Amino acid sequence: MSQQPIRTVAVVGAGLVGLGWAIVFARAGLEVSIFDSQPDTRRDALQRIKNSLTDMNHHGLVDDVEIITKRIRISGSLEDAVGAADYIQESVLERTDVKTAVCEQISKAMRSDAICGSSTSGIPASQFTADLSKRDRFLVVHPVNPPHLIPLVELVAAPWTDQAIIPIVREEMKRIGQSPIVINAEVDGFVLNRLQGALLNEAWALFEDGVASLADIDAAVSHGLGRRWSFMGPFETIDLNAPGGIADYARRLAPLYHSIAASRVAKPWPNDVISRAEGERREVLSRENLVDRSAWRDQRLMALTAALSEIDHGAHSDRDNT
Amino acid sequence: MSQQPIRTVAVVGAGLVGLGWAIVFARAGLEVSIFDSQPDTRRDALQRIKNSLTDMNHHGLVDDVEIITKRIRISGSLEDAVGAADYIQESVLERTDVKTAVCEQISKAMRSDAICGSSTSGIPASQFTADLSKRDRFLVVHPVNPPHLIPLVELVAAPWTDQAIIPIVREEMKRIGQSPIVINAEVDGFVLNRLQGALLNEAWALFEDGVASLADIDAAVSHGLGRRWSFMGPFETIDLNAPGGIADYARRLAPLYHSIAASRVAKPWPNDVISRAEGERREVLSRENLVDRSAWRDQRLMALTAALSEIDHGAHSDRDNT
Numbered sequence A, B: 001m002s003q004q005p006i007r008t009v010a011v012v013g014a015g016l017v018g019l020g021w022a023i024v025f026a027r028a029g030l031e032v033s034i035f036d037s038q039p040d041t042r043r044d045a046l047q048r049i050k051n052s053l054t055d056m057n058h059h060g061l062v063d064d065v066e067i068i069t070k071r072i073r074i075s076g077s078l079e080d081a082v083g084a085a086d087y088i089q090e091s092v093l094e095r096t097d098v099k100t101a102v103c104e105q106i107s108k109a110m111r112s113d114a115i116c117g118s119s120t121s122g123i124p125a126s127q128f129t130a131d132l133s134k135r136d137r138f139l140v141v142h143p144v145n146p147p148h149l150i151p152l153v154e155l156v157a158a159p160w161t162d163q164a165i166i167p168i169v170r171e172e173m174k175r176i177g178q179s180p181i182v183i184n185a186e187v188d189g190f191v192l193n194r195l196q197g198a199l200l201n202e203a204w205a206l207f208e209d210g211v212a213s214l215a216d217i218d219a220a221v222s223h224g225l226g227r228r229w230s231f232m233g234p235f236e237t238i239d240l241n242a243p244g245g246i247a248d249y250a251r252r253l254a255p256l257y258h259s260i261a262a263s264r265v266a267k268p269w270p271n272d273v274i275s276r277a278e279g280e281r282r283e284v285l286s287r288e289n290l291v292d293r294s295a296w297r298d299q300r301l302m303a304l305t306a307a308l309s310e311i312d313h314g315a316h317s318d319r320d321n322t
Helices: A016-027 A039-058 A065-070 A078-082 A096-109 A165-175 A192-208 A214-229 A234-239 A246-262 A271-284 A287-313 B016-027 B039-058 B065-070 B078-082 B096-109 B165-175 B192-208 B214-229 B234-239 B246-262 B271-284 B287-313
Strands: A008-012 A031-035 A072-074 A087-090 A115-118 A138-143 A152-157 A179-183 B008-012 B031-035 B072-074 B087-090 B115-118 B138-143 B152-157 B179-183
Touching (some): A008 A016, A008 A078, A016 A031, A016 A039, A031 A039, A031 A078, A078 A096, A138 A165, A152 A165, A152 B214, A165 A179, A179 B214, A192 A271, A214 A271, A214 B152, A214 B214, A214 B234, A234 A246, A234 B271, B016 B065, B031 B078, B039 B072, B087 B096, B096 B115, B192 B214, B234 B246
Parallel strands (some): A008 A031, A008 A087, A031 A072, B008 B031, B008 B087, B031 B072
């Protein structure tokens, strides 16, 4: 695709993540072909997309469900889906052997000037693209679940990825409404899951030590930290939390945060603590209701997206767009 | 106050946190007296409160600014402010010697059945209430900045705090619209700043190592993790992120998160890294504009609060109120 904007996209793997991607691309006006190796999954894909789009329409997030859906077609083979695509989004099972096999098929079927992004949340591209003939056209393009409701995307190159495609993918992701960030090294968990993991490790330790209940630890985030973090990152948050800005804050509070870090040793989450957490969660939400609650989460994300977009465009909008 | 609901409140210290508390109490219909040792601060307090309430009114968060403001009076002495109060919120400078001196004055002036909560974000109550005659009536009641826009409150008892007042304060905080959580041990940073600190420590390390730019690390939270965390805690988030719930998630991902934790050693934030971060932040936001940007943050929090409240009461509301 070189410097041409992406017009046609293939999504390989039609699970939750793949279908979310299909919505992202079609919403932005691109032509999308979907392939999944399971016939049942292929058969249900369009209806599931339509259901999501209808929900989004109720929240004012998309206009015409029919027009968007018409941009999406289901392919009967990977080769058919991928052959003409400017960009391919691989979203199959999170296993190195599966990614390796599917990416080999994609590499053979794709145009030599196409780009393939993998949705992997944790496997570096170097672990499943090393032997591909077009391996310089592959990179990680990791979304957050669900991609059509949370805009962040992590771009992570393998050592052999053509460096020229990073800024291209970044621009294209912005153009279609996502928020791309560039990760400069293939570190475990990239950036998003490293940040989530650091907070989770502390949360598990606080729960294990009985410092607070599971519900209260959750509230510390959902009624506290998360309110600011839904529109400001951690650095901007502390930049505004001391009269002299981030360096002033760091000088005042670095000793406290160092003592917090120094008081913990890295250790696996203990099985008995996991079981206890599972017990507390299943009391407030039964296993049968997990799916309903995920739908509730998506409704909330839709309402939040609509609200944030209104704030962005409202009277009290950003002054400097940082 | 025993089991009677709180009717009259004293706020000692009229900085940003104290004024935020005054708004919280007056908004809930309580009578509030404010004392600050600085005459200038006392003189400006009511006008600053009125300005905040007017902003909140524009976002539909409070009805009648005049009625709420009329519930607040400025006291000329600490004794006058505290003497008749059911509850006292201490919000003076974050220094142990200052807290100790002010709490001694409060302890002498307060009714023996009153309760005094300290706004300290990091100093355990045992470090400044040990010698007070009414020390069993003191505890930490730590808000998030700004208290009138972020509901979370951490309750932390000292070893000598009367255990009976914890559930009382918890109920009262709920009644006036805050979200109290109970911290069962005087740990450094309580729960909120331990969670923030864990994420910040990882964020600083990623920035130091050049894994991503400061702006991109911020975006990973503000356009990614923070979207979910603005209405779900970290445990509920992972409970909904694996088909079998939290234990299923923990089994799948504990090894990744352990390797993330194990790859870091606790160390102070390096000064040169802090300077580099300061440089990047001052490029997007000059020092002179920090105050304006804080006002922007508060406007965003107001809009977000209004939106979340609308979601709570709207057609797509919580199904099970967890």
